[in-house]
Amino acid sequence: MPVLPIVRLGHPALRTPAEPVVPARVVERAFQRLIDDMIETMRAAEGVGLAAPQVGFGLQLFVYEALEAEDPARAVPAIPAIPLRAVVNPMVEPLSGEQIFDWEGCLSIPDLRGLVPRHPSVRLRGVDRHGHLEERVVEGFEARIVQHEYDHLNCVLFLDRMSDLKSLAFVDEWQEFLHDAADDGPRSKAE
Ligand code: NI
Numbered sequence: 001m002p003v004l005p006i007v008r009l010g011h012p013a014l015r016t017p018a019e020p021v022v023p024a025r026v027v028e029r030a031f032q033r034l035i036d037d038m039i040e041t042m043r044a045a046e047g048v049g050l051a052a053p054q055v056g057f058g059l060q061l062f063v064y065e066a067l068e069a070e071d072p073a074r075a076v077p078a079i080p081a082i083p084l085r086a087v088v089n090p091m092v093e094p095l096s097g098e099q100i101f102d103w104e105g106c107l108s109i110p111d112l113r114g115l116v117p118r119h120p121s122v123r124l125r126g127v128d129r130h131g132h133l134e135e136r137v138v139e140g141f142e143a144r145i146v147q148h149e150y151d152h153l154n155c156v157l158f159l160d161r162m163s164d165l166k167s168l169a170f171v172d173e174w175q176e177f178l179h180d181a182a183d184d185g186p187r188s189k190a191e
Helices: 029-044 140-153 171-181
Strands: 049-051 061-066 077-079 082-094 100-106 109-118 121-127 133-139
Touching: 029 049, 029 061, 029 082, 049 140, 061 140, 082 140, 100 140, 100 171, 109 140, 109 171, 121 140, 133 140
Parallel strands: none
Antiparallel strands: 049 061, 061 082, 082 121, 100 109, 121 133
């Protein structure tokens, strides 16, 4: 399975709305291969999510997965384990609760981190890689990833969601100066 090139900020693919996928196509070999290649690409880049426009496909598809990561300064994992998922034609509906700020990065905006407000839980509807409709409520870090990836399908980047660009930082400086300032535990993964 090849690792696909990830387009970066400035590439028009990131600012073009993604098209819905014809449901019958999901189980076709070419589409299954695209899903596998996106998973491979996300893992190779050590990201926790990847949307199809980031690899130049204008389709409503994203994949995500997080491996548990320990934070040596805290007893709890900084990143909880989130099982691998592929979501086609997603709909994301925010559920009640005030928006929470936390650090985000993006594989298409390398080396930058910023504080982004997100809904703490959302209802996610979509089609899985077997072509089955699924509906789930996702919370916390998973809800953040889902909102980030869903935004990619609508040409929205995390920079557009930041309410104050003053928190924007390069990863090295973020590690040195801002890492411990995060209320909710440090997370440095890109999506
Ligand atoms: Ni991203």
